[in-house]
Amino acid sequence: MKNAIRRLLKAVWRVSISLKFAVLVMVGLTLALISATVMESMYDTPTAQYWVYQTWYFYGLLGALGWLIFAVAISRLPWQKKHLPFLCAHLGILLLLYGSWMTFKFGVDGSIQVGEGQIESAVELNEPLLLVAEGTAHGEGTTRTVPVPWIPPNAKFDPIRMPEYDLTVDEFISRAESKVKFEASKDPVELAAPAIRVKVAGGPSAPPFMRMGQEAWLWGGDANWNRQQVGPSVLSMAPGPDALPAVGKGPEARFRFDAKKSRLLVSIQTSEGKTTEQAFAFKDPSELVGRAIDTGWKFDAKITILEWIPRAKSDVSFEPARIQYGANVSPSAIHIRAGDGKKSGSAVWLGLGDRATMDIPGANGQSRHFTIGYFPRRIVLPFGVRLEKFSIDRYQGTASPMEFSSVVDVEGGKDPAVKDHLISMNEPLKYGGFTFYQTSYIDAQPRPTVSIFSVNQDPGRWLKYLGSLLIVLGSIWLFAMRYVKKG
Amino acid sequence: MMGKYRPLLVGLALSIGLIGTLDAGADPTPKGWSFREMGAIPVQAGGRIKPFDSYARDLVLQITGRRTFEGWDPVELVLSWLADPKGWDSKQFILITRKDVKRQLGLDEDRNRFSPKELLIDSFLAEYANSMGGSRGGMSAQSAPIGRTSKPDPRDEELKRLFERVSVYRAIVSGEAWPVIPAPAPAAWGTLALGEHHGESVEKALATMPGRPVREAYVGLFTGFMNGAQDRFDAGVAAVSSAVKAEMKGEWDESLSKKISAELLYNRMHPYQLAWIAYLIAALLWAISIWLSAAGVAQVQTTAVGLGKKVSRVALPVTFLGIGLHVFGMGLRCYIAGRPPVTNMYESIVWVSFGVLLFATVLWFIQKNQILFAVATALSAIGLIVSDAAPAMIDPSINPLVPVLRSNYWLLIHVLTITLSYAAFALTLGIGNVTLWFFWKGEEHTQEGAKKIATLNQLTYRAMQFGVVLVAAGTILGGIWADYSWGRFWGWDPKEVWALIVLLGYIAVLHARYAGWMRPFSFAAWTVIAFTLVMMAWYGVNFVLGVGLHSYGFSTGGQSTVAIFVALQLAYVVGVALKRKRAGASRGDSPVKKAS
Incomplete structure (x- = not known):
């Protein structure tokens, strides 16, 4: 042997x-x-x-x-x-x-983003994490982070199980686009707000594309959805009984829902500054579908109600983005379910950077409350980087950058503080075992003021x-x- | 850009009331004047101040895809486009390269150049321009299936370039592409276009515009040009020149003036062209010299005898004349651009062509063998001809650098080292091919032939060692630069990876030879084959793969030419191997017998 x-x-x-x-x-x-x-x-x-x-x-x-x-x-x-x-x-x-x-x-290889005058010490790494915090009724709880490995489209995703929470990450979309649906809410305690889908279209005198019209969803439940620009007009939907304030002097239609009297109200403002109010009472919401509202705007524009849900919840889901590969693709999204995910509210989609809460009925009738988030991992430096000034030189007569650089201070670390240090392309700053490289900036008018550094620590x-x-x-x-x- | 065609911004010719002097539709012809002085007028383009001559060359190259179009001086051609748009309307000079684009636009697929009339009135181009204005991803984006990459479709790319060509041409006619009215840096210089003057009369609008003296001087210049009055034109050029310099105030100084003259000299002299002519002659002379002294290749010392010796005495100075011109060109370009000339494909081919001769000269001191110069001059001539032949693909203009490359120190040591390794490998390719030629002729079986082959193998081996050390050092230096400026030594970037593949490939060849696996024939054959890896690292990563962080060098085109080159090389190697095998079989011994 x-x-x-x-x-x-x-x-x-x-x-x-x-x-x-x-x-x-x-x-x-x-x-x-x-x-x-x-x-x-x-x-x-x-x-x-x-x-x-x-x-x-x-x-x-x-x-x-x-x-x-x-x-x-x-x-x-x-x-x-x-x-x-x-x-x-x-x-x-x-x-x-x-x-x-x-x-x-x-x-360590991450990046840090600082605006002028701000101080930052959180370094973002390119390692997505799922963060789960369970809070009991008394406010105590446990927190756990699980790395979510990135897999390319068409590769098989192995579900990530967290038995202690009875949670499973069962779907992963490498490059995801969000899709929002509005549905009638049946649960009386759920966050809900009025939602309406309308079409704004010009009459026979309008140019062809205005005759075709444009559709939009309005939902009172959050700031991303309660106000939309549709062609030259602005439409809004209030969360409660009072209309949202007008944003300008142009054509504007502000919807609100009077739950007590069960009617939909709309204030229409014309560019001439005239405001009129119309009310549509209904017993069943479907009665209002197809109703055309005269606006008094140019080209005889009318607003047609396509869908109307007095109490709607938003349902966010993700699907694969049209562009799946390349430099400017969208970030990933994950689907998390509790148990078998069949009960209402026991499954949720999270895009990278999103958080959500889940209330799951527990085994003994008690409800379990989770806060979950899907974020890139961050590490916090033992010191802060303050951006004093970001400057950029461009090639004359063009928008192409020639050079860009940042003047920074480093404060609060063990090593002596650094004051007014210039970091530029090919000229990094070393401090406390980390190196800061000028890699990018967020372009803005009249001049960019947010600088992006890559931060790294390399024992090898x-x-x-x-x-x-x-x-x-x-x-x-x-x-x-x-x-x-x-x- | 194109989608928003207003009825042309008031064209300059129109606005100054000269339209009446035009012969509508007559075929424009060169006047045969000197446009040197006009070419020296400073303009602002591509992020720097350059002579009008360079700007005109860039425009002509962009629009026609040629360095010069039908014998026109580029300066005069641009002037003529402005002065006589009617005459140029039906001339075929706007380039389209892809057949599918021509088909899509309903154009003649067999032609490469089209007239403005064909493109703007007779074809579907204007409609595509409108539809492309709104969407971001080009025309195929909407109908593309889910799962595509964000890499642009080559057809869309060509269509986009065509839009650019057409709109640049129209901007020349409208005066918008004339960035000639100085403004303090870094602001953009004003153009000759009047823009919208809100109902004011042209005179009134002109009066309130900045740079009035320059504008008026240009009017004089154009009037002279259009009326065929050479003296008035020359006076106009002189007036523009002094008006522009006066307007530039402090920015016009001695050093800028010198740079403009240098650039003009560089453009007009075209030193690389003179260099390749010298190299071609030298290569011919070296070949004759070697041929005249049949034993030339085998011996270590200067070998040519008799007439061959006399020829080689001429060949050496011609070679050095070529090198002199080559270096002069690179020096001028360095001076004009203010940086080492290795930041794009054009510059790297020119530099590698020089590197080949550099190594040949170094090796010449070790081993005075004429074959070195014969091969090196031929390779350099080919390199420079290639860099000259396809300006639409290998852009010769001097362009601004992205910020990360603006470090002359790192640029110098990393890029020069890595490209010098390509030069060393190119030399091994050249010598390898010559070695294979001797195998083809069956010279390995004569004592003298075997000696020749051994000598060539030794030279190849030396050059390959240079190459391996340089590619290793260059790749590592690139890693150090990346670490220093981005914070990562190695990131599996395609350019890095291919440099590593080149290194692995040649190390394999060297080790195999060291271990006795390769006899002279396989060594020569593998040397030639290994150069395919260099082609991929050098050309392929930027022109075929087109991804990664070395994105400043990306372009497209030439795939079929390079593929043919590689295929011919491989066919040559296989052909020699087959012939040798057959000869060996009839002789009764196996040439592929292992050593030791």
Whole structure:
């Protein structure tokens, strides 16, 4: 038995130091790399990362490369002076691989966004997390974060289960677009508000596109939906019995719902400054569908009611975005359910950056209350970065940036504070073990004032640099020696 | 842009009341005057102040896809477009490259250039322009299936470029594309277009506009040009020149004046063209010299004898004349742009062509072998011809850099190192091909031939070592630059990855040779094949893959040309291998026998 193991180890060693194994690893690595770049070109970077660079087989190939370089170096024992350049180059590669692994394992790579005059210490990492907090009636509870791995479209998503909460992340959309539906609310305590779908269209005298008209949903329940610009007019829906204030002097129609008298009211303002009010009483909401409202606006525009829900809740869902790959795609979304997700309110969609609350009937009749959020992971620096000033120079007569830079202060850290330090492209700032790089900014008129830095901490850096140096020196030495020997 | 065609902004010619002097519809012809002085007038374009000559060349290249169109001086062509839009209306000069775009627009698919009339009146272009105005993603975006990438469709891209060509042409006619009225930097210079003057009379509008002296001087210049009065034109040019300089105030100084003259010299002299002519002659002379002294390749010292020696004595100075012109061109370009000339495909081809000769010269001191210069001059000539031949694809104009590249220090050490490695590998490709040629002729079986091949193998090996060290160092330097400016050493970016693939490929070849797996033939063959990887890293990543952080170098086109080149190379290698095998079989020994 011992002999067998020995023989096996010997065989493994022989294979490890054979040129055939080296060629196999190099060919394998090359093929993987070629396919990854082609995939990146056809799809995008995260997709190539998922299918090649972040896979067990790719790490396996890199590991095999490290091992064989190590093994070949050992196989030359006892080393002689002539082996020095060869050892130097091989040690360099090993250090480079080891340093990269250190960076991967222990490094931090995120970004920080600061506006002028503001101070910021939260670094956002590109690692989405699901955050679940359970609060009992007494306000106590537990919190847990679960990383949500990104998977490309068409890859299989393994549900993430959290048995202690009876929650499951059962769906994942890599690039999601939200879709909002308004439905009649049956639950009397639920957040609900009036919702109406209308069409604004011009009469026969209008230009063709105005004759075709434009549709819009109005919902009193939140600020994103309660006011919409439709063509030249503004439409709004109030959450309660009082109309929302008018926003301007142009054509405007402000809806509100009088629940007591069961009627829909609308105040219509014309560009001439005249305001009239109309009321539509109903017993059943469907009675108002199809009703056309005269407005007195240009081109005999009329507002037609297409749907009317006096008590509506919004139901947000996500579906795959039309554009699934490339540089400017939408972020991901997840679907979380409690239990089997069949009970009302026990399933929810969250887009990246969203939060929601869930009330689930517990086992013994008690209700469980959850706050859940889907956010990029953040780390908080032990100090703050204040942006004093962001400046940008553009090439003359164009909008293309020539240079941009930020003047920052660093405060509150252990190291002495930094005052008025200039960070620019190719000129980073090092502080407290972190390095800040000027990478981007948010463009705005008349000038951008929000600067974006990438922040990183890289314990493998010096190893990579040392390795690089050894590789280059080693190979020059190697070639020079052969030249001297032969030449 | 195109969707919002107003009835043209009042064209300059129209507004100054010269329209009557035009011969409507007559074929415009060059006047044969000198436009040098006109070319020296400063304008602001592409983020810098440049001579009008450069600007005119950019416009002509953008619109026609050619460096010069039918023998017109670019300056005069642009003037003529402005002066005689009716005459140019039915001339075919606006480029369309893709067949599918021509088909879509209902145009003749066999032609590459079309007249403004065909494009704006007879075709569907205007309708597409309208429909594209509103949507962001081009025409195919609406009908595209879910799951597509945000990468633009090449047909949409060409259509977009066509819109740009047409609108730039119209802007030349309307005066909007004449950024000639100085404004203090970084503001945009004013154009000759009058814009909307709200019912005021043209005279009144003109009076209140900034840069009135420049405008009036231009009116004089155009009047002279349109009436065919050379003296008035020349006087107009002189007046414009001094008016612009006066208007620029402090910004017109000695150094700008020198740069403008240098750029004019660079444009008019076209030093790279002279260089490739010299290289071609030199390559021919070296070939003759080698041919005359049949043993030339084999020996280590200067070998040419008799007549061959005399020829090589001429070849060497011609080679150095070419190098001189080449360096002069790069020097001028550096001076004009204020940075090392390696920021786009054009500049990198020019630099690599120079690098090939640089290595040949270095190796020449180690091993005085004429084949080095024969191969290097031929390669450099090919490189410079390629860079010259497709200006629409390989843009020769000097453009502003994205902020991250504006570090001359890093640009110099990273990009120059990595591209020099391409040069070393190009030299191995050249020598490898020559080596294969000797195998094709069956010279490996003669003692002298075997010696020749061994010498060439040795040269290839040396050049490859240079290349490997440089590509390793260049890639690592790129990592260090990326780490220093972005905070990451390595991010599996396609350009990085392909540099690594090149490195792995050549290291494999070197190790295989070291281990005795490769005999002279396979070494030469694999050297030639390995260059495919360099083509991919250099050209393919930017022109075929078109993704990643090295996006400042992206473009399209040339795929079929490059594919043909690669296919021919591979076919050559396979052809030689087959011929050798057959010869070996008839001889009774196997040429692919393993060493040791």
